[in-house]
Amino acid sequence: MNAADSAWLARFSSDVVTASEAELRSDITLGGKLLLGREGRLEVCYAPFEHLGRTARVVLLGITPGRHQATNALLEVRRQIISGADHWTALAAAKSFASFSGPLRSNLVAMLDFIGLNSWLGLQSCATLWLGDNDLVHFTSALRFPVFVDGQNYSGQPSITSTPLLRKFLAECLSEEASMLCHAVWVPLGPQATLAADWLVERGCLQSHMVLKGLPHPSGANAERIAYFMERKPRELLSPKTNAATLDAVRSQLRSKVATLTASGLA
Numbered sequence: 501m502n503a504a505d506s507a508w509l510a511r512f513s514s515d516v517v518t519a520s521e522a523e524l525r526s527d528i529t530l531g532g533k534l535l536l537g538r539e540g541r542l543e544v545c546y547a548p549f550e551h552l553g554r555t556a557r558v559v560l561l562g563i564t565p566g567r568h569q570a571t572n573a574l575l576e577v578r579r580q581i582i583s584g585a586d587h588w589t590a591l592a593a594a595k596s597f598a599s600f601s602g603p604l605r606s607n608l609v610a611m612l613d614f615i616g617l618n619s620w621l622g623l624q625s626c627a628t629l630w631l632g633d634n635d636l637v638h639f640t641s642a643l644r645f646p647v648f649v650d651g652q653n654y655s656g657q658p659s660i661t662s663t664p665l666l667r668k669f670l671a672e673c674l675s676e677e678a679s680m681l682c683h684a685v686w687v688p689l690g691p692q693a694t695l696a697a698d699w700l701v702e703r704g705c706l707q708s709h710m711v712l713k714g715l716p717h718p719s720g721a722n723a724e725r726i727a728y729f730m731e732r733k734p735r736e737l738l739s740p741k742t743n744a745a746t747l748d749a750v751r752s753q754l755r756s757k758v759a760t761l762t763a764s765g766l767a
Contacts, residue, residue, distance in 0.1 A: 508550045509577065509587050516548075516578050524574050528567060528646070536645060539665035542658075543648045545570075548577040549599075549641070551591035552677060556638035557621060558629070559681055560600065560608070561688040561697060563660075564643035566653045573598035596630060599639030600718070605630070607718035607726055612687070614730050615712070615751075616758040620685075638681055642688075642696030644673040656692040661699060670696060678705035685710050685761065690717040712757055714750035 515533045516524070529535050534546040547570035565573070573594040580590035600608055612618065612626040621636055623629075629637040643666060647654035660666045678686075678700045686706060688697040694713050700706045716725040724742050727733035729751055735744045 508546060509548055509591060512546050513577075513581060513587070516574055517581050519578070521575060521578075524578065525571060528570050528574060537665050537668075539663065541650050542654070542663065542665055543651075544643070544645050544665065544669065545648070547573045547646050548591050548594045549573060549639075549644050550673075551588075551595040552680060553635065553638035554680060555635045556681055556684050557636050558617065559638045559640060559677075559684050559686045561686055561693045562600065562639075562641045563656065563690055563692045563696075564641045564654050565598070565646045567646065567648070569598045569600075570646040592634075595639055596634050599630075603720050604718040607720070607722075608689070611715055611718065611726065611730060615715070615754045616762065617685070617687075617712075620758055620762045638677070638684065640674070640677055642674060642693050643669050645669065656690075660692055660696060670699065674700065675703070675705055682706055683710075685712060687712045687715060689715060709757065709760075712754055714754060716747070 512534055515530055519530055523530060528547065529543070529545045535543060536546055537544045547565055549565055549570075576597045577590045577594035580593050581587075585593070609625065609627045609629075618624065618626045621629075621633075623633060623636075642660055643654070647666065649655075649657070658666075660670055674696060682705065686697055686700075688694040688711065697706065697711050697713065701708050701711060716722050716729050718726065724733065724739060725747060728735070728738055728742060728744060729747050731751075738744055
């Protein structure tokens with residue numbers, strides 16, 4: 501990790517460390533001190549998600565850190581620095597601790613194992629990507645830093661690519677990550693993350709065969725789609741909101757792509 505990797509934390513570490521845990525939990529912008537930009541109803545604020553896993557073989561791409569994840573990351577980086585950790589160690593610990601935290605992590609692990617990504621990585625389960633094998637994974641988001649709309653977590657509207665403020669972070673942060681991890685397999689989660697991955701492919705930052713698109717978002721609200729995708733729920737019991745044909749096609753494509761990667765020995 502070079503100085504550029506920790507430049508964001510160097511800018512904000514004093515504010516984060518001197519704030520109390522209660523202050524961070526109640527207002528992750530710390531009264532605007534961590535605010536990075538504002539446009540209309542949108543706000544972007546700092547949270548320590550800039551650590552780059554340069555040895556990663558897989559990149560898990562979300563849309564943007566939510567308030568819960570951002571709070572966890574800020575609290576962990578604060579704890580690490582107060583304990584005497586350098587910025588590189590603090591950022592790595594904060595990102596691993598907070599990325600895809602909560603119930604969605606177990607859903608994500610189950611689906612990654614289901615399509616065979618654990619076998620391609622040589623792991624018993626992708627669960628260890630959050631533990632001793634975290635050198636194999638890079639956790640990131642289409643929008644690296646948390647975005648809020650009217651104070652609520654950003655969920656895709658307005659579109660990432662059509663909004664100048666959001667497009668700025670897409671171009672400055674995600675493009676940089678793609679250039680350094682172009683040989684890793686990228687797994688976008690959800691429509692906006694997929695849109696960002698397509699944006700990177702269109703600009704030549706990534707090769708399309710290295711992007712595993714279509715995995716159902718691991719949110720608990722997506723339980724039925726996840727269950728059908730993983731062949732845990734029969735087609736005849738699905739509600740009208742779940743498109744079985746689409747999930748069948750995605751399941752086949754993803755398994756085929758991972759099998760091809762495994763057979764090729766691509767690392």
